[in-house]
Amino acid sequence: xxxxxxxxxxxxxxxxxxxxxxxxxxxxxxxxxxxxxxxxxxxxxxxxxxxxxxxxxxxxxxxxxxxxxxxxxxxxxxxxxxxxxxxxxxxxxxxxxxxxxxxxxxxxxxxxxxxxxxxxxxxxxxxxxxxxxxxxxxxxxxxxxxxxxxxxxxxxxxxxxxxxxxxxxxxxxxxxxxxxxxxxxxxxxxxxxxxxxxxxxxxxxxxxxxxxxxxxxxxxxxxxxxxxxxxxxxxxxxxxxxxxxxxxxxxxxxxxxxxxxxxxxxxxxxxxxxxxxxxxxxxxxxxxxxxxxxxxxxxxxxxxxxxxxxxxxxxxxxxxxxxxxxxxxxxxxxxxxxxxxxxxxxxxxxxxxxxxxxxxxxxxxxxxxxxxx
Amino acid sequence: xxxxxxxxxxxxxxxxxxxxxxxxxxxxxxxxxxxxxxxxxxxxxxxxxxxxxxxxxxxxxxxxxxxxxxxxxxxxxxxxxxxxxxxxxxxxxxxxxxxxxxxxxxxxxxxxxxxxxxxxxxxxxxxxxxxxxxxxxxxxxxxxxxxxxxxxxxxxxxxxxxxxxxxxxxxxxxxxxxxxxxxxxxxxxxxxxxxxxxxxxxxxxxxxxxxxxxxxxxxxxxxxxxxxxxxxxxxxxxxxxxxxxxxxxxxxxxxxxxxxxxxxxxxxxxxxxxxxxxxxxxxxxxxxxxxxxxxxxxxxxxxxxxxxxxxxxxxxxxxxxxxxxxxxxxxxxxxxxxxxxxxxxxxxxxxxxxxxxxxxxxxxxxxxxxxxxxxxxxxxxxxxxxxxxxxxxxxxxxxxxxxxxxxxxxxxxxxxxxxxxxxxxxxxxxxxxxxxxxxxxxxxxxxxxxxxxxxxxxxxxxxxxxxxxxxxxxxxxxxxxxxxxxxxxxxxxxxxxxxxxxxxxxxxxxxxxxxxxxxxxxxxxxxxxxxx
Numbered sequence: 001x002x003x004x005x006x007x008x009x010x011x012x013x014x015x016x017x018x019x020x021x022x023x024x025x026x027x028x029x030x031x032x033x034x035x036x037x038x039x040x041x042x043x044x045x046x047x048x049x050x051x052x053x054x055x056x057x058x059x060x061x062x063x064x065x066x067x068x069x070x071x072x073x074x075x076x077x078x079x080x081x082x083x084x085x086x087x088x089x090x091x092x093x094x095x096x097x098x099x100x101x102x103x104x105x106x107x108x109x110x111x112x113x114x115x116x117x118x119x120x121x122x123x124x125x126x127x128x129x130x131x132x133x134x135x136x137x138x139x140x141x142x143x144x145x146x147x148x149x150x151x152x153x154x155x156x157x158x159x160x161x162x163x164x165x166x167x168x169x170x171x172x173x174x175x176x177x178x179x180x181x182x183x184x185x186x187x188x189x190x191x192x193x194x195x196x197x198x199x200x201x202x203x204x205x206x207x208x209x210x211x212x213x214x215x216x217x218x219x220x221x222x223x224x225x226x227x228x229x230x231x232x233x234x235x236x237x238x239x240x241x242x243x244x245x246x247x248x249x250x251x252x253x254x255x256x257x258x259x260x261x262x263x264x265x266x267x268x269x270x271x272x273x274x275x276x277x278x279x280x281x282x283x284x285x286x287x288x289x290x291x292x293x294x295x296x297x298x299x300x301x302x303x304x305x306x307x308x309x310x311x312x313x314x315x316x317x318x319x320x321x322x323x324x325x326x327x328x329x330x331x332x333x334x335x336x337x338x339x340x341x342x343x344x345x346x347x348x349x350x351x352x353x354x355x356x357x358x359x360x361x362x363x364x365x366x367x368x369x370x371x372x373x
Numbered sequence: 374x375x376x377x378x379x380x381x382x383x384x385x386x387x388x389x390x391x392x393x394x395x396x397x398x399x400x401x402x403x404x405x406x407x408x409x410x411x412x413x414x415x416x417x418x419x420x421x422x423x424x425x426x427x428x429x430x431x432x433x434x435x436x437x438x439x440x441x442x443x444x445x446x447x448x449x450x451x452x453x454x455x456x457x458x459x460x461x462x463x464x465x466x467x468x469x470x471x472x473x474x475x476x477x478x479x480x481x482x483x484x485x486x487x488x489x490x491x492x493x494x495x496x497x498x499x500x501x502x503x504x505x506x507x508x509x510x511x512x513x514x515x516x517x518x519x520x521x522x523x524x525x526x527x528x529x530x531x532x533x534x535x536x537x538x539x540x541x542x543x544x545x546x547x548x549x550x551x552x553x554x555x556x557x558x559x560x561x562x563x564x565x566x567x568x569x570x571x572x573x574x575x576x577x578x579x580x581x582x583x584x585x586x587x588x589x590x591x592x593x594x595x596x597x598x599x600x601x602x603x604x605x606x607x608x609x610x611x612x613x614x615x616x617x618x619x620x621x622x623x624x625x626x627x628x629x630x631x632x633x634x635x636x637x638x639x640x641x642x643x644x645x646x647x648x649x650x651x652x653x654x655x656x657x658x659x660x661x662x663x664x665x666x667x668x669x670x671x672x673x674x675x676x677x678x679x680x681x682x683x684x685x686x687x688x689x690x691x692x693x694x695x696x697x698x699x700x701x702x703x704x705x706x707x708x709x710x711x712x713x714x715x716x717x718x719x720x721x722x723x724x725x726x727x728x729x730x731x732x733x734x735x736x737x738x739x740x741x742x743x744x745x746x747x748x749x750x751x752x753x754x755x756x757x758x759x760x761x762x763x764x765x766x767x768x769x770x771x772x773x774x775x776x777x778x779x780x781x782x783x784x785x786x787x788x789x790x791x792x793x794x795x796x797x798x799x800x801x802x803x804x805x806x807x808x809x810x811x812x813x814x815x816x817x818x819x820x821x822x823x824x825x826x827x828x829x830x831x832x833x834x835x836x837x838x839x840x841x842x843x844x845x846x847x848x849x850x851x852x853x854x855x856x857x858x859x860x861x862x863x864x865x866x867x868x869x870x871x872x873x874x875x876x877x878x879x880x881x882x883x884x885x886x887x888x889x890x891x892x893x894x895x896x897x898x899x900x901x902x903x904x905x
Contacts, residue, residue: 030818030821030822031821032754032821033821033822033823040754042750043750043751043753043754046748046750046751047745047751047754050744050745050748050751051745053741053744054738054741054742054744054745055741057737057741058737058738058741061708061712061733061734061737062734064712065712065715065730065733065734068712068715068716068718068720069715069720069730072651072715072716072717072718072719072720073720073721073722074652074719074720074721075721078717078718078719078720079719080651080652080653080717080718080719080880081653081717081718082653082654082880082881084653084656084713084716084717085653085654085655085656085657085658085881090656090657093657093709093713094657094659094660094706094710096709097702097705097706097709098702098706100705101701101702101705101706102702104701104744105698105699105701105702105744108698108744108748109694109695109698109748112694112698112748112749112750112751113691113694115750115751116687116690116691116694116749116750117687118750119749119750119753120687158431158432158433158830158833159432159833161832161833163432163832163833164432164830164831164832165832187523188523188524188527189521189523189524189617191682191756191757193757193823193825195754195823199750199753199754200682200753200754200756200757201682201683201684201753202682202683202684204611204617204618204683204684205523205611205612205617206611206612206616206617207611207617207618207684209684210684222823223823224823224825224828225825226756226757226758226825226826227682227757228443228515228516228517228521228524228757228826228827229524230440230443230515230524230527231439231440231515232439233439233443233825233827233828233829234439234828234829234830234831235439235830303440303511303512303529331527332512332527
């Protein structure tokens with residue numbers, strides 16, 4: 001255990017706390033994550049209303065039961081009232097409960113419905129981002145300007161603050177902007193959840209769901225996949241960096257330049273050397289493929305087959321390209337054709353055919369990938 | 374003719390050896406087998422929970438791989454629901470319903486035998502589903518008990534074993550339910566009118582009705598999954614024109630009423646125990662019966678509150694929200710009636726009563742977090758976090774498991790003819806209740822702080838709550854060794870129990886179970902008793 005003295009102290013005190021305030025701790029509280037957008041603020045207020053009601057009802061019931069147990073315990077000489085259930089109260093009291101409970105229910109359902117309408121109200125979006133979940137990373141497509149960010153887990157030690165909370169590419173959003181998220185998935189169910197800035201809707205293959213937000217505070221917000229998506233479910237963090245509108249525009253411009261450069265580089269005309277392809281291939285393999293097939297190509301059989309010495313990686317190059325671009329139905333192997341450009345596929349396939357003692361020896365050029373699509 | 378009957382009656386004691394149990398058509402023996410089966414599976418499902426909590430003890434991977442972790446999560450839930458709480462409930466029904474209503478046995482004793490003997494093969498299939506991945510059976514079932522596609526289509530052979538497990542269990546439950554309903558409708562002793570029936574019998578009447586409605590739907594759903602997996606259909610595959618969300622609707626059309634299947638028998642047990650130890654007739658018997666009927670109806674039409682995040686229309690969502698919140702009315706009525714049974718009573722605190730009182734407090738707490746979860750916008754934050762895990766463990770452990778413990782302590786003297794050790798019983802109660810609360814109370818906070826369910830590993834900000842939870846879980850788990858010891862000790866011997874071991878047991882109550890000796894002879898009520 002790597003606990004600081006401070007956290008031991010916390011451990012000792014927190015068990016007995018039924019506090020409804022989140023002021024007790026710095027980095028996390030006893031309450032919902034502090035809201036940073038209009039919609040999460042409304043939801044937070046609703047949560048506080050229901051939580052307080054829940055708290056008071058629990059206290060009232062507990063106090064009532066304890067009072068009864070003390071007052072009517074047999075050891076104090078209490079005699080049972082055998083006629084009580086036949087009296088007026090016994091006969092008509094069943095009416096009381098529906099009336100009281102219905103009153104409480106309506107006092108919750110009213111604000112609940114109002115907030116629900118707010119959640120589902122989609123004002124004209126100034127920025128639309130398609131958020132795609134796949135095993136096990138997030139892809140963000142800024143539909144207004146064609147920028148794409150693919151966000152993977154960044155490795156850390158369990159003792160580091162960034163463990164399971166850092167990504168290689170940040171998801172950048174502007175503050176004070178009406179943002180619309182479109183949620184979908186490529187393989188299984190996922191759920192994109194950053195509690196501070198937006199409520200969650202499941203990402204379902206074949207569906208596109210919509211959520212909206214308007215973030216009110218700049219900062220970095222954390223979240224992770226909330227719907228079980230298999231082996232890497234715990235390893236799909238989300239980091240959102242919210243910046244000023246100016247900074248956001250600069251960032252978009254930079255990303256556009258980068259994307260254009262990459263596209264030009266990947267254009268099919270150029271013939272690449274083996275060293276270049278292998279170097280790029282290794283980097284891309286580690287990022288995209290190693291989660292299942294492992295860095296050393298050994299895979300995790302029987303689910304994720306080894307690539308080292310495999311029939312695909314040492315056999316005909318057409319089959320190899322086919323499975324990488326189109327995936328394999330009925331297995332966890334995804335179709336990568338839509339996510340990687342020609343150069344990237346070429347580099348990965350070249351790497352897989354020549355690494356870990358695989359000796360296919362052939363080079364795959366972006367032009368080959370283009371014709372294989 | 375009359376000679377033959379006398380002859381039969383003289384020599385018809387229990388058969389001996391394995392045949393007594395294998396061929397048994399006796400409701401008491403079958404009830405005992407159900408209860409023993411549930412107890413064995415409780416330790417298996419509990420052991421899985423211990424591994425889960427040991428893995429979550431701190432950040433980083435300690436014991437198990439991510440896939441196996443979620444396989445444990447899946448099978449822990451399926452075992453606890455299908456192999457512990459449901460069989461234990463059926464065991465209680467088998468033992469007590471005929472005794473309470475003055476029937477000589479269940480209506481269909483041979484079917485009763487078959488309902489039970491389907492359970493061990495189902496349990497074997499269930500355990501095999503975890504083992505086959507180690508022998509080339511493909512991906513483990515890492516879906517959680519909800520078995521949502523497309524993830525469950527990716528799973529290997531273990532998933533097929535689970536599907537067949539559900540088929541077998543479904544057949545067993547449906548037969549058990551038909552038997553219970555038939556018994557209640559047809560086998561009541563003369564004078565045992567519907568509104569004189571013990572509340573436990575009523576609770577099982579509604580439970581069995583629920584099971585008959587929901588089990589076929591679930592069996593159909595998993596069969597569609599089986600076809601998607603192996604026979605090229607696309608019921609749940611959007612790429613083939615199907616719909617992954619359809620399975621969620623089917624699952625929760627079963628899954629939500631299933632909560633009441635687990636809950637109602639324990640509510641029935643509470644309705645027996647609380648009047649006994651308050652020495653006062655049950656308050657609001659009629660409203661409890663009607664409340665259960667309302668719960669039955671409402672329970673069937675609010676399933677989608679488990680899937681608010683799937684993107685339903687605002688009208689649909691509002692309907693499910695209002696419907697769900699309305700469930701607080703019948704549940705509130707039950708709690709109210711139990712509290713006012715205590716009011717002006719003469720209360721003592723034997724172990725079954727302690728459990729019942731703890732259930733009132735903890736289950737109503739779960740009810741209040743349930744209302745929080747019912748409110749859609751807030752649920753869009755809570756959904757799939759540990760807040761939900763905390764909520765349903767507060768609902769199901771006190772709501773059904775503790776109800777079963779209370780029932781075991783309450784009826785053990787009747788079943789065995791021996792009193793259990795009251796001091797040990799009380800120690801078990803406090804030990805297990807403290808362990809339970811220490812396990813699950815902190816999970817409300819880790820959920821609110823943003824910790825999702827079904828993750829094998831987490832950031833260190835969640836460490837403290839998880840350490841507390843794990844310490845609580847080991848405490849909770851360990852307490853069950855004492856439970857086992859108390860049961861074995863009571864079965865083996867102890868102070869003789871009277872026919873009616875609890876002095877308040879038949880106050881304002883028409884049930885007949887206390888009129889037979891403790892333990893009851895192999896055959897009871899061979900001549901129908903008269904209820905006044």
